[in-house]
Amino acid sequence: MASDAPLLEVAGISKAFPGVQALSSVDFVLHRGEVVALIGENGAGKSTLMKVLAGVHRPDAGLLRLLGQAVELRGPADALARGIALIHQELSLCDNLTVAAAVYLGAELRKGPFLRERAMQHGARAVLAQVGLHVDPRQLVATLSPGQKQLLEIGRALRAEARVLIMDEPTSSLTQVEAERLFEVTDELRRRGVGIVYISHRLGEVSRLADRVVGLRDGRNSGEIPGREATHERMVSLMVGRTLSQEQRPSHSPGEVVLRVRGVRTAAFPEACVDFEVRSGEVVGIAGLLGSGRSELLRALFGADRALAGQIEVGGVPLQRHGPAAAAAAGLVLAPEDRKLQGLVLGMSVRDNLSLPTLHRRGRFIDRAYERDLCARSIAELGIRTAGGGQVVGSLSGGNQQKVVLGKWLAANPKVLVLDEPTRGVDVGARAEIYARLHELAGAGLAVLFVSSELEEVLSLADRVLVLNHGRIAGELPRARLSEETIMMLATGMEVA
Amino acid sequence: MKKILGIAALLVVIALTTTWLSWDASSQSYTFLSGYNLQNLLQRIGMFGVLSIAAAFVIVTGGIDLSIGSVVCVAGCMLPWLLRDHGVPPLIAMPLVLLLCAAIGLWHGLLIVGLGLQPFVVTLCGLLLYRGVMRAFTGDQTMGLGGTADELRWLATGRIPITESFGLPAPLLVLALVAVVTSIFWTRTVAGRHLFALGRNEEAARFAGVATGRLTVLAYVLCSLLAGLGGCLFVLDVNSAQASSFGNFYELYAIAGAVLGGVALRGGEGMVLGVVLGACLMQLLQNTINLVADSNQLEFAVVGAVILAGAAVDEGVRRFFRRRR
Numbered sequence: 001m002a003s004d005a006p007l008l009e010v011a012g013i014s015k016a017f018p019g020v021q022a023l024s025s026v027d028f029v030l031h032r033g034e035v036v037a038l039i040g041e042n043g044a045g046k047s048t049l050m051k052v053l054a055g056v057h058r059p060d061a062g063l064l065r066l067l068g069q070a071v072e073l074r075g076p077a078d079a080l081a082r083g084i085a086l087i088h089q090e091l092s093l094c095d096n097l098t099v100a101a102a103v104y105l106g107a108e109l110r111k112g113p114f115l116r117e118r119a120m121q122h123g124a125r126a127v128l129a130q131v132g133l134h135v136d137p138r139q140l141v142a143t144l145s146p147g148q149k150q151l152l153e154i155g156r157a158l159r160a161e162a163r164v165l166i167m168d169e170p171t172s173s174l175t176q177v178e179a180e181r182l183f184e185v186t187d188e189l190r191r192r193g194v195g196i197v198y199i200s201h202r203l204g205e206v207s208r209l210a211d212r213v214v215g216l217r218d219g220r221n222s223g224e225i226p227g228r229e230a231t232h233e234r235m236v237s238l239m240v241g242r243t244l245s246q247e248q249r250p251s252h253s254p255g256e257v258v259l260r261v262r263g264v265r266t267a268a269f270p271e272a273c274v275d276f277e278v279r280s281g282e283v284v285g286i287a288g289l290l291g292s293g294r295s296e297l298l299r300a301l302f303g304a305d306r307a308l309a310g311q312i313e314v315g316g317v318p319l320q321r322h323g324p325a326a327a328a329a330a331g332l333v334l335a336p337e338d339r340k341l342q343g344l345v346l347g348m349s350v351r352d353n354l355s356l357p358t359l360h361r362r363g364r365f366i367d368r369a370y371e372r373d374l375c376a377r378s379i380a381e382l383g384i385r386t387a388g389g390g391q392v393v394g395s396l397s398g399g400n401q402q403k404v405v406l407g408k409w410l411a412a413n414p415k416v417l418v419l420d421e422p423t424r425g426v427d428v429g430a431r432a433e434i435y436a437r438l439h440e441l442a443g444a445g446l447a448v449l450f451v452s453s454e455l456e457e458v459l460s461l462a463d464r465v466l467v468l469n470h471g472r473i474a475g476e477l478p479r480a481r482l483s484e485e486t487i488m489m490l491a492t493g494m495e496v497a
Numbered sequence: 498m499k500k501i502l503g504i505a506a507l508l509v510v511i512a513l514t515t516t517w518l519s520w521d522a523s524s525q526s527y528t529f530l531s532g533y534n535l536q537n538l539l540q541r542i543g544m545f546g547v548l549s550i551a552a553a554f555v556i557v558t559g560g561i562d563l564s565i566g567s568v569v570c571v572a573g574c575m576l577p578w579l580l581r582d583h584g585v586p587p588l589i590a591m592p593l594v595l596l597l598c599a600a601i602g603l604w605h606g607l608l609i610v611g612l613g614l615q616p617f618v619v620t621l622c623g624l625l626l627y628r629g630v631m632r633a634f635t636g637d638q639t640m641g642l643g644g645t646a647d648e649l650r651w652l653a654t655g656r657i658p659i660t661e662s663f664g665l666p667a668p669l670l671v672l673a674l675v676a677v678v679t680s681i682f683w684t685r686t687v688a689g690r691h692l693f694a695l696g697r698n699e700e701a702a703r704f705a706g707v708a709t710g711r712l713t714v715l716a717y718v719l720c721s722l723l724a725g726l727g728g729c730l731f732v733l734d735v736n737s738a739q740a741s742s743f744g745n746f747y748e749l750y751a752i753a754g755a756v757l758g759g760v761a762l763r764g765g766e767g768m769v770l771g772v773v774l775g776a777c778l779m780q781l782l783q784n785t786i787n788l789v790a791d792s793n794q795l796e797f798a799v800v801g802a803v804i805l806a807g808a809a810v811d812e813g814v815r816r817f818f819r820r821r822r
Contacts, residue, residue, distance in 0.1 A: 304704060325706040336704050345698040345705075347765060356694055357705040360687045408705065 005068030007032045007195040008053075008084075008164050013062035015048055022048040023219045025062065030164065030195040035186065035227075037198045037210035041239050041455060041488075045219035046199050050166050053197065054086035055079030066164075077106070084164045085157030087150070099144070100124040100137035103156050128155040131185045147178025154185060165189065166197045171205060172291055183209060201289045203235050203492050215239060232494055240455065240484035252439075252463055254279035257316075258447045259332065259416045261301065264310030268296040269471025274310070276466055276473065278416065283438065283448040285462030287455070287487045293471035294451040295337050298420050301449075302334035303327045304342075315415050328357055331415035335405045335422065337451075339398070343405045346394035350386050351375040353393050353404055358411045378407035383433055399423075399430025406437065417441065419450040423457060435461060455484045469493050500759035500811070501771045507807070508778050515785040528788055532662030538784050543668025544653070544730045546776035548747055549754035550672075550679050551723035553772045556755055557683075557696045558716045559764025560609065560616035564623030565724040565751050567631075568598050569744030572728025574631045577640040577738065587649040591729055598725025599718050601627070606714030624748065631740040641737035653733035668730050672773065675723065680769040692716060697765030724751075753804055754779045778803075 008030040015023040023045045030036050040046050051057045053064070055073035063070050066082060073079045076086070094102065100117070101108075103124040109116040124137040133151040135144065144152060150170055157165055167186075171179040186196060186209060200206055206213060213230045215222040215238030223238050259278040265271075274297060278284050288294050300307040303323045312319045314330040327333070336342035344353050355371045362370050375389035382403040386396055393404055402423070409417065422438070423431045438461065442448050452458050458465055465477045467490035475490040512529075519529035528534060548565055555562045572594050579590040601623070608619045642650070652671065656664030683689040695702040695709045703709045727747075732738045758775025760767030782803055786796050 302704075323706075324704055325708055328706040334704065341698070342700050342704045345694045345701045345765075347697045348694060352690065352694070356690070356702070356707070359690060362687075364687055365685050366687060366690060 005065070006030060007034075007067060008197075009063075009065040009068075010049075010053070011063045011065065013049070013052055013059045013064070015052060015057055015059050021219055023052070023059070026216065026219070026221055028214045028221070028224075030197060032163075032193045032195055033190050034211045035190055035196045035198050035209050037200065037206040037213045037227075037230075038216060039200070039203070039206060039213060039235055039239055040216035040222070044216040044239070046216055047168070048219075049216070050086065050168055050197070050199060053079070053084060053164075053166055055084070056086075080160050080162070083160075083162050084166070085160055085162035086166045086168070087153045087157065087170055088168060095140070095142040097141050098138050099128070099135055099141060099152060102141050102152060103127060103137070103159050105156075107160065123159065124155070127159045128152065130158055131155045132181065145178065146173040147175065147181060150174060150178070150182060151185065154189075162194070164195045164197065166199070168199045169201065170198075171200065171202065179205070201492065203232050206230065206235065207232070213238070232489070232492070236485055236488045236492070240488055252281045252283065252442045254282040254463070255445060256280060258314065259301075259449065260311075260313040260316075262311045262313075264297070264300060264312065265308040266293060266296040266300045266471065267305065267308060269293045270308055272471030274471070274473060276476075278447045278449050280415070280445045280447050281442050283442045283450070283461055283463045285458040285465045286449070286451045286468060287458050287465050287491060288451075288468035288474075289491050290453065292468040292491065294468050295420050296471075297468070298334060298418055298449075298451055299336075301327070301418060302332065304334065304336070328409075328412055328414075331413070333357075333409040333412055333414040333417060335402070335409060335417070335419040337420035337424070339401055339405060339425070340394075344393050344401060346392070348393060349390050350379075350384065350393050350396070350404055351389035354378050354389075354408045354411065357408055374407075374411050378404070378411070382407050382437065397427065397430070398425035399427050399434070402426050402434060403430070406434070410441075414446065416447045416449060419448070421452055422450050422461075423452075423454075455487055458482075458487065459484070467491050501768060501774060503811075504758060504771065504774045504778060504807075508774060508781065511778070511781055511785060515781070515788060518785075519788045529784070532660065534784070534788070536656065536663055536666055538780060539669045540653075540666035540734070541668075541783075542777050542780045543666060543670070543672040544727055544734070545747075545750055545754065545780055546672040546773050547668075547675055547723055547727040547730065548751035549758070549772050549776040549779075550675055550769065551720045551727065552748070552751040553755040553758075553760045553767055553769075554679075554716045554720045554723070555616065556752070556760045556762060557693060557764060557767050558713050559696045559699070560713070560716070561620060561752070561762075562605070562717065562720050562724075563617065563620040563748050564601070564605070564627060565720070565727075565748035566744040566746060567624045567627035567748075568601055568721050568724040569728035569731060569747050570631050570738070570740055571601070571627050572598055572725040573732035573738035573743045574635050574640045574740050576646075576729055576732050577642050578635075580645040581641065581643045584645075587646045590646075591649065594729060595722055595725050598728070599722040601725075602718035602721025603714065605721065606717035609717065610710040610713050628740065635740045637739075637741055639737050639739045640732075642732070646733065650733045650736075653730045668734075671726075671730065672776075675726075676769050676773050683767075683769060688712065688715070693765050695765075750779055753800070757804060757807060 006029045010026060010028050012025045012027060013023055014025055026049060038046050052059050055076045055078050071082060100121045104120045109119045121137040131151045131154050133148055133155060170182060189196060198209055207230045210227040210230060212227055213225045213235060225234055256279060257277045258280045261274060261276050264274045286294050299305040301312055303326060306322055314332045319326060319330055340346055351371055354375055359366060378384060384400050384403045386400060393401060423434055438448055459482055463479055465482055467474045467487055469491055477486055516527050516529045519527050521528045551565060552562060575594050575597060576590060579585040579593060580587060605619050605623060608614050609616050652667050655667035658664040691707045692712050695707055695712060699709055728744060754776035755772050756762060757778055758771035760772060782800050783796060786799055787793055
């Protein structure tokens with residue numbers, strides 16, 4: 001009986017976080033020697049599901065069965081002890097350890113209080129040979145390439161005798177050759193009866209490896225396709241496949257070009273060259289998968305990071321000096337991705353945050369009257385809900401914090417407003433207010449450029465969308481041709497007719 | 498503000514206790530309250546207070562300067578060298594010394610901002626480096642002023658008489674001037690606001706267009722400049738400096754005064770008034786030990802224990818209020 005039971009069975013798993021239902025009653029099954037690919041948009045619940053499987057999160061409802069037996073995972077160590085190993089997307093190895101120490105981290109071979117270095121080196125060599133990684137176990141992890149580190153992580157899972165391997169975007173930092181090597185190892189593990197949950201945005205890999213493809217959308221199952229029938233189109237429709245209620249949105253009439261980007265290259269994708277223009281009164285979205293270089297592009301435009309090459313013109317004038325101060329002075333401002341780290345000085349008051357970028361325009365001494373006016377005006381115009389200008393900004397809700405970020409930059413009279421994930425961590429109500437405000441600003445002639453991982457946001461906000469893939473603009477979609485399918489196709493590297 | 502009230506209260510309690518303990522039966526008076534003692538105490542407060550404000554400048558940026566004592570030594574040795582050995586006029590010699598100290602701060606700032614070295618490392622090496630260089634430069638000889646700067650010495654030893662036995666010491670006036678200017682800089686100027694913003698969250702300040710690098714360098718320059726000013730006052734006070742010991746441990750008194758006065762080591766927090774009160778407390782404690790104990794052997798131990806107790810009580814109070822919220 002037990003031998004017929006699937007290796008891993010996920011039954012009706014639900015998980016909520018404050019404000020989000022991340023997973024709603026998700027089911028799937030993994031058999032021995034099978035590769036199941038999990039696909040879905042950013043935020044569809046893949047990461048949460050993976051963390052539930054690895055014992056990081058506990059599900060609110062539902063059941064996990066290992067070989068037919070219900071199990072409750074008490075933590076990552078417990079999951080590993082039961083044979084479920086997670087290979088992280090961001091490699092989670094300690095660079096300062098030797099290869100042997102990394103393989104045995106947390107399960108060191110010992111004799112009393114002493115480490116059995118020699119035995120661990122032997123063991124590491126043997127287990128790494130199984131994944132085709134032939135390195136000296138005494139060398140430091142830091143000396144390995146990303147691909148070798150990935151194999152080392154798999155080797156560590158094998159050392160722990162994992163029966164279920166969860167791979168999260170395993171090829172995101174690998175070269176073509178390293179990725180090919182990883183696929184071979186995956187095939188070999190499959191032959192040996194290991195079950196693999198494979199999470200990837202790269203649909204080409206998925207159709208190459210998967211025995212079955214399971215789709216997730218908004219935290220629910222969206223269907224399942226056998227591996228050999230998994231075409232690009234079918235997978236994309238599994239990921240998006242939802243008709244959006246198109247809300248009423250005002251149409252803008254673009255004016256002259258106010259932002260001209262020529263030949264900009266960023267450190268993330270040194271070989272990819274980006275050219276585009278944004279007109280006044282236009283709202284342009286930048287879409288693309290995680291790691292496609294969206295945020296890096298915005299940071300380079302704002303001068304937060306140095307661009308490797310290229311020219312940026314704001315209002316017809318090329319930016320001469322580098323840096324956020326120069327960009328802001330020229331009229332290009334950025335509401336950054338990480339509000340708490342980059343957007344606001346959390347420990348300072350609402351008033352001080354609002355005036356921070358413009359105070360120096362009012363002379364060397366602090367202009368208290370200006371601060372008071374700006375604060376009162378911003379609170380009224382943007383509808384910032386705060387006890388007063390003196391309240392510490394860190395105690396506001398995400399939506400109100402984002403309004404403060406908007407307010408401080410609107411005070412600078414920008415020509416181009418750039419937003420990175422404009423509504424991340426913002427509740428639905430404040431989100432609608434922010435959208436309305438952005439439309440209003442565009443109507444008044446501001447050029448708005450934004451990056452968003454949420455397709456719905458891109459569709460409802462943008463007049464025009466640039467889709468990035470590996471740092472390049474893979475395509476441009478005017479409003480008429482905008483749909484989740486066209487964006488996802490361009491983002492995953494397909495041509496759109 | 499609450500923190501400042503706390504430290505002011507502590508100051509009063511210790512002053513009263515010291516007064517009470519300093520009763521001298523033979524002269525039927527409180528030694529602590531004698532004009533001579535108070536005058537000395539206020540003079541030391543003036544000189545060490547300048548150093549605490551120096552330290553506070555870098556601490557509010559989230560940095561630290563461990564080289565303050567050695568910069569004091571540099572100023573203390575270079576001022577006599579210029580005045581006595583080279584006959585440079587006092588009104589040129591002192592600005593030259595201050596310029597040299599500011600250059601040391603500039604060097605710190607450039608290493609920290611340009612090369613990305615840690616302030617702790619840069620200034621710890623500075624602590625060793627400058628004292629070592631000064632010892633070699635002076636051949637460990639005592640550098641005396643030898644009567645070449647009698648007018649300038651008023652800055653350190655001068656008094657504005659109030660009563661027959663008590664006058665306001667000039668260094669206290671220097672501190673008052675430095676404190677007022679610093680306070681205006683911190684609370685009224687845009688650069689001051691930017692300094693505190695970058696101390697709280699350097700990344701966000703940079704993303705708001707604040708010139709974080711330049712301001713950080715400025716903070717280190719001002720810190721070393723003020724340390725140099727303190728060094729000049731010290732050498733003008735005692736008339737000579739010995740490179741191996743002049744200014745030893747002063748960076749710790751300076752930092753302790755600033756931190757006691759409510760300047761948070763994590764940066765972005767602090768008031769000048771608090772720093773001045775912190776410096777007062779440090780000097781008052783030493784005065785208490787000198788008056789009450791027969792020897793000053795326990796000095797370090799008592800100072801350490803009081804600061805530790807203060808920090809523990811502060812943290813305890815904060816946790817108590819956080820839990821209630």
